[in-house]
Amino acid sequence: DQQVKQNSPSLSVQEGRISILNCDYTNSMFDYFLWYKKYPAEGPTFLISISSIKDKNEDGRFTVFLNKSAKHLSLHIVPSQPGDSAVYFCAASAIPISSGSARQLTFGSGTQLTVLP
Amino acid sequence: KAGVTQTPRYLIKTRGQQVTLSCSPISGHRSVSWYQQTPGQGLQFLFEYFSETQRNKGNFPGRFSGRQFSNSRSEMNVSTLELGDSALYLCASSLGRLSGNNEQFFGPGTRLTVL
Numbered sequence: 637d638q639q640v641k642q643n644s645p646s647l648s649v650q651e652g653r654i655s656i657l658n659c660d661y662t663n664s665m666f667d668y669f670l671w672y673k674k675y676p677a678e679g680p681t682f683l684i685s686i687s688s689i690k691d692k693n694e695d696g697r698f699t700v701f702l703n704k705s706a707k708h709l710s711l712h713i714v715p716s717q718p719g720d721s722a723v724y725f726c727a728a729s730a731i732p733i734s735s736g737s738a739r740q741l742t743f744g745s746g747t748q749l750t751v752l753p
Numbered sequence: 754k755a756g757v758t759q760t761p762r763y764l765i766k767t768r769g770q771q772v773t774l775s776c777s778p779i780s781g782h783r784s785v786s787w788y789q790q791t792p793g794q795g796l797q798f799l800f801e802y803f804s805e806t807q808r809n810k811g812n813f814p815g816r817f818s819g820r821q822f823s824n825s826r827s828e829m830n831v832s833t834l835e836l837g838d839s840a841l842y843l844c845a846s847s848l849g850r851l852s853g854n855n856e857q858f859f860g861p862g863t864r865l866t867v868l
Contacts, residue, residue: 638795640795642795645793668854672859677861678861679757679843679845679858679859679860679861679862680796680843680859681859682856682857682858685854725795725796727796729854732809737808737809738784738801738803738808738809738847738849738850738855739854739855740786740798740801740809741786741796741798741857742798743788743795743796743797743798744795745793745794745795746795
């Protein structure tokens with residue numbers, strides 16, 4: 637049972653336009669959400685995050701929106717650039733049940749973004 | 754500061770064999786987490802080690818095991834390999850604090866192919 641879902645395996649966008657990547661989650665205990673970007677032959681790198689106390693976080697061209705009632709978050713990239721072409725993973729974490737554990741990340745299956753020049 | 758390193762980068766094994774993958778975290782990081790990435794499944798959490806102890810475990814069979822050494826380097830072992838174990842295995846290091854959000858830094862991964 638996937639607790640974090642990225643229903644679009646791929647997305648193509650024209651350079652300069654907006655890219656919108658979507659993510660849905662089912663676990664209401666998730667209170668921290670992240671986006672990672674992954675290029676081929678490299679590990680994922682952290683892009684942007686948002687806490688559940690906020691509904692928007694912005695960092696340059698990247699903005700993440702969180703809709704808690706819908707259990708949905710999205711990543712907006714404006715304007716999109718060819719260098720943004722990569723796989724984007726959505727991830728979420730919750731306060732651990734066990735007092736001796738640290739937060740763990742639950743990842744979605746990823747969306748391949750292709751920005752066309 | 755050097756990043757997370759994983760060795761080897763590529764491995765080809767046959768069914769029934771066993772394999773050991775290695776991960777060296779960022780200096781000062783005491784937590785190492787392992788993930789399996791397969792097409793369509795994203796990153797599936799295997800386990801996390803902190804100060805040589807397994808602190809958290811995902812839903813993988815006992816064929817998947819790991820350990821961590823006193824220098825925080827970690828190894829992951831898969832015994833009796835199956836075709837379905839073919840995947841990219843990623844490790845991530847972090848400070849591993851119990852409170853707050855620990856940013857995870859990923860290595861480039863080991864691509865395992867089981868024939």
